[in-house]
Structures are given as structure tokens and as C-alpha cells.
Amino acid sequence: MAHTRRNIVFGVLAAAIAGGLIYVTVRPEPVPVDLHEVSRGPLVVTVDVDGVTRVVDMFEVAAPITGVAQRSPVEVGDPVISGETVVARVEPVSPGLLDTRTRLQSEAAVREAEASLHVAETEKVRAEEDRAYAQSQHDRIRRLLDRNVASLTQLEDAQQRLAVANAALDAAEARITQARSSLERAEAALVETSELGQNPACCTPIYAPSDGVVLAIDTISERPVSAGNRLLTVGDPAKLEIVADLLSSDAVRLPDQARASIERWGGPHLEARLTKIEPAARTEVSALGIEEQRVDAIFEITSPAVERAGLGHDFAVFLRIVEYEEEDALLIPLSAAFRVGDDWAVFRTSDDRVERIWVELGRRNARFAAVTAGLTEGDRVVEHPSDELTDGALILERTTFSETPQ
Numbered sequence: 001m002a003h004t005r006r007n008i009v010f011g012v013l014a015a016a017i018a019g020g021l022i023y024v025t026v027r028p029e030p031v032p033v034d035l036h037e038v039s040r041g042p043l044v045v046t047v048d049v050d051g052v053t054r055v056v057d058m059f060e061v062a063a064p065i066t067g068v069a070q071r072s073p074v075e076v077g078d079p080v081i082s083g084e085t086v087v088a089r090v091e092p093v094s095p096g097l098l099d100t101r102t103r104l105q106s107e108a109a110v111r112e113a114e115a116s117l118h119v120a121e122t123e124k125v126r127a128e129e130d131r132a133y134a135q136s137q138h139d140r141i142r143r144l145l146d147r148n149v150a151s152l153t154q155l156e157d158a159q160q161r162l163a164v165a166n167a168a169l170d171a172a173e174a175r176i177t178q179a180r181s182s183l184e185r186a187e188a189a190l191v192e193t194s195e196l197g198q199n200p201a202c203c204t205p206i207y208a209p210s211d212g213v214v215l216a217i218d219t220i221s222e223r224p225v226s227a228g229n230r231l232l233t234v235g236d237p238a239k240l241e242i243v244a245d246l247l248s249s250d251a252v253r254l255p256d257q258a259r260a261s262i263e264r265w266g267g268p269h270l271e272a273r274l275t276k277i278e279p280a281a282r283t284e285v286s287a288l289g290i291e292e293q294r295v296d297a298i299f300e301i302t303s304p305a306v307e308r309a310g311l312g313h314d315f316a317v318f319l320r321i322v323e324y325e326e327e328d329a330l331l332i333p334l335s336a337a338f339r340v341g342d343d344w345a346v347f348r349t350s351d352d353r354v355e356r357i358w359v360e361l362g363r364r365n366a367r368f369a370a371v372t373a374g375l376t377e378g379d380r381v382v383e384h385p386s387d388e389l390t391d392g393a394l395i396l397e398r399t400t401f402s403e404t405p406q
Contacts, residue, residue, distance in 0.1 A: 030396035031388050035349060038371070038379040041331055045324040045365045047254065051244035051299070053315045055235035059209040063225040067093045070203060072220045072232065080208035080234055087214065088206040088231045093224075098190070106189040113183035120179040124172035131165035138162045212236035215313055237312050242272055242299040244319050248281045251295050253323050260299055264318035265311060270303040272319070297321075324363050329370040336381045337361060337369060347382040347389055348375070354382060356391040 063069060070089040074080065080087060098106065138158040144150035216233040225231070242262070254274060262270035274297060281295040299319065301308065337344050337359065344361050347354040359374030375381070382389065389395075 030352065030394040031386070032398040033347075033354075033385070033389070033395045034383045035380045035397055036333055036336060036383050038330060038332055038375050038377055038381060040328050040377055043324075043326045043329040043331060043363060043365065043368060043370050044322060045363050046320040047246065047250045047323050049244045049246055049250075049319050049321065051242045051317050051319050053240045053242055053311060053313060053317060055212075055215065055237055055313045056239040056241050057210065058215065058233055058235040059212075060233050061087055061206060061209065061231050063088075063090050063227055063229045063231055064206070065090055065092055065204060066227045067091045067204075067225065069219075069223055069225045069229075069231060071222050072217050074214050074217070074232070075220075076214050076217055078214045080210075080212060080214060082210045083207050085208040086205045087208050087234065089203040090206065090225065091203045103190070106186065109186040109189065110183065113179065113186045117176065117179035117183055120172065120175040124169070124176055127165070127169040127172040131162070131169050134158070134162040134165035206231070208234055210234060210236070235313065238305060240301055240308075240311065240313070241275070242301065242317060242319065244297045244299065244321070245294055246277075246297050248293040248295050250323075251277050251297055254297070254321060255323070258321055258323070260319045260321040262301070262303075262317050262319060265308075265315060267310065268307060270301060270308055272299040272301050272303075274298070274321070275300045326363070326370065329362070330372075330375065330377060331368045332359075332371055332375065332381055333383055334364060334367060334369050335383045336385070338385060346375070347385050347391075349380045349382065349395065352394060352396075354389065354391070354393055354395055 068091045070091060072088065074085070074087050079085075138155075138161070141150050141155050141158045145152065145155050212235050214232060215235050215237075218230055218232060254277070256274070258274040260272045260274065262272055276298040278296045278298075281293045284292055284294050286292055332346065336346050338346070340358075344359050345356050346359055348357050357374055360372045362370035362372045364370065382395070
């Protein structure tokens with residue numbers, strides 16, 4: 001009897017050991033995971049883009065006449081006062097050197113003008129003789145008419161001939177004036193640059209169009225310019241704005257007067273405000289060879305000027321433009337959500353196992369998404385779920401941390 005009881009005990013122990021070995025062998029290994037607790041917090045969605053600064057009001061000073069711009073009297077960075085500081089001087093263009101053909105043509109033109117003047121002077125002498133004769137005839141007939149020897153008709157004819165003679169004399173004098181002017185013009189064509197000499201008072205001074213500093217000078221040294229050529233640029237660097245180059249699809253989503261943070265310019269973060277989006281986009285080719293429609297957005301810097309000391313014209317900056325923000329959103333990391341068809345899903349923990357649940361996501365930024373349905377505050381979800389994870393799988397928490405939404 002005792003022997004039988006001992007056999008039964010040994011049998012039970014053997015069965016228990018065998019069952020334990022089978023359980024350990026069949027039981028699945030838990031999957032190590034990282035967990036995140038669903039919480040509420042602010043959500044900020046931004047459009048991140050590079051930009052450049054520029055002076056709000058820039059004035060490009062151009063040459064008013066064709067000539068030679070003298071060496072610049074100012075340098076880049078020099079302060080200028082509107083209407084007082086001379087920023088450029090332009091000397092009117094001098095006549096060029098004459099080649100052989102042009103000189104011969106000009107000399108022939110001078111001789112032609114001299115001959116025309118001689119003809120005009122000869123015609124004047126003739127007109128003076130005609131007028132003197134007409135005057136004497138007029139006077140003689142008038143005396144005869146006083147003695148009733150001549151008729152009134154004869155006097156009227158004499159008066160008419162005298163008037164014609166006077167007009168012919170005036171025309172001859174006008175032709176002389178015309179011929180002299182033609183001669184002077186022909187002689188002026190023969191004047192060389194060396195004959196003009198240097199006149200220190202000949203240059204046209206150009207004054208600063210506004211207060212500020214010289215931002216750029218096209219050419220410092222003396223050079224020929226045409227009317228309308230840009231000489232330099234003036235502006236006030238204390239009045240800056242930012243130009244950001246955006247995709248048109250990003251620009252249309254920005255709210256009116258969207259705020260932005262200015263970073264990576266070499267100083268503390270600054271604040272800015274959207275003032276205008278240009279009405280027309282342009283086509284540009286990206287580095288990947290893709291055509292994109294891009295548009296400029298203009299931002300006003302709202303931070304005090306003392307906080308951006310050293311920031312000047314055409315400096316590079318980085319902008320984080322706030323497209324959307326919500327103060328109290330239910331947030332999960334984007335790394336916890338995954339696609340199943342057209343829907344979103346997450347793995348939620350329940351004790352030491354997970355279950356796959358469907359969720360609806362709202363707005364999102366680069367790290368977090370707002371949950372509109374499927375989860376509640378305090379739920380714990382798996383971050384970076386691997387392919388080993390399935391619905392109902394056994395898990396082992398690897399680390400526990402809570403990431404603060406930014």
C-alpha cells in the first residue's frame with residue numbers, strides 16, 4: 001500500500017514537470033515594446049521654410065543722362081541723408097573721335113554751309129537794292145500825285161511793290177541766320193574731345209533719395225553709363241521684412257496674419273507676422289527635376305529692433321510659420337499610428353497584451369497627431385510597432401517614457 005502511494009506521488013510530480021516543460025515550450029515569447037501614454041496638450045502645425053531678409057523700401061539711383069559716371073563719392077555702408085548727400089556724379093557724354101570718312105564728310109558739310117551763307121548774303125544785297133528802288137519809285141509817284149500828274153492807282157501799285165521788297169529783305173536776313181546756324185552745326189561736328197577741355201562744373205550731382213545707408217554700388221570706378229543705368233542702391237536696414245519662398249499649396253493654407261518664428265540667423269528666436277502673399281506664382285524646377293509652383297510670402301518682423309542687432313539686408317533666416325494650433329488636443333506620437341488600407345490603427349495595451357483598434361486622426365505635425373476618435377486620455381499605445389506585433393500579442397515593456405508635444 002505504501003509502495004502504491006509513493007508511485008502515485010512520483011507520477012503526479014512527473015506529470016507536473018512534463019506539463020511545465022510543455023507550457024514553457026509552447027508559450028509564446030513576449031514582444032518588447034515602447035509605450036506612450038495618451039495625453040492632452042497643445043498642437044502646433046507649422047510650415048518650415050527658408051527665407052531672406054530685405055529692406056522694406058529700397059531706392060535704386062539711376063543715371064539721369066548719358067555720360068561718364070565719376071568714381072563713387074560714397075562706399076557701401078555709408079550713411080546718407082535725403083536731398084543732402086551726393087551719392088553719384090555724372091559728366092555729360094563727350095564727342096567721340098572722328099574717323100577719316102566722318103572727318104571728310106564733316107569738312108564737306110562745313111564748306112557747303114559756308115557756300116549757303118555766301119548765297120544768303122548775296123540774296124540780301126539784292127533784296128536791299130530792290131527795296132531801295134521800290135522806295136524811290138513810291139516816293140516819286142507820291143510827289144507826282146500831289147501835283148495831280150500821277151493817278152491813285154499808280155501809287156497803290158508802288159506801295160504794293162515796296163511791301164514785297166520789304167518782305168523779300170526780311171526773308172533774306174532770315175536765310176542768313178539759318179545759314180550761319182547750319183555752319184556752326186557743321187563746325188561743331190569737327191570738334192574733338194581734347195578741344196573741349198575739362199570743366200569741373202560740368203558734372204550733374206545726384207543726391208540721396210532717402211535717409212539710410214548705401215546697400216550696394218554697381219561699379220565704384222569711373223565708367224560710361226547710359227540714361228537709366230543703375231548706379232547704386234540706398235535703403236534703411238533698420239526697416240526689414242522677410243521674403244519666404246513657399247509652395248503655392250502651402251501658401252493657400254496659411255491664415256491671415258499668420259505668426260512665425262525666425263530661427264537660425266545667428267541670434268535669439270524672433271517673432272514675425274505674415275503681411276502679404278504675392279498674387280502670382282512662378283514655375284521653378286526643384287533639385288529632383290520636378291516642376292513646382294512657388295510664391296513669395298512677405299513677413300513683418302515684430303520683435304524689437306534691439307533683439308535683432310546685426311541682422312541686415314539679404315541675410316538668410318529659417319521660418320516656422322504657424323498654419324494651425326490647438327491648445328487642448330488629445331495627442332499621440334505619429335510613430336504609434338499605422339495604415340491599414342485607408343484607415344489608421346494603433347496597438348493599445350491591456351495588461352500584458354495589445355489589441356489593434358481603429359482611430360481617427362485630425363491635424364498633425366512632424367511628431368504628433370490629434371486623435372478625434374478611438375482613444376481616451378490615459379490609454380497607452382505602442383510606439384514603432386514591429387511586424388512581430390499582432391492583435392492579442394503578449395508584450396514586454398522595454399522602456400517607459402513620456403514625450404512632451406512640441
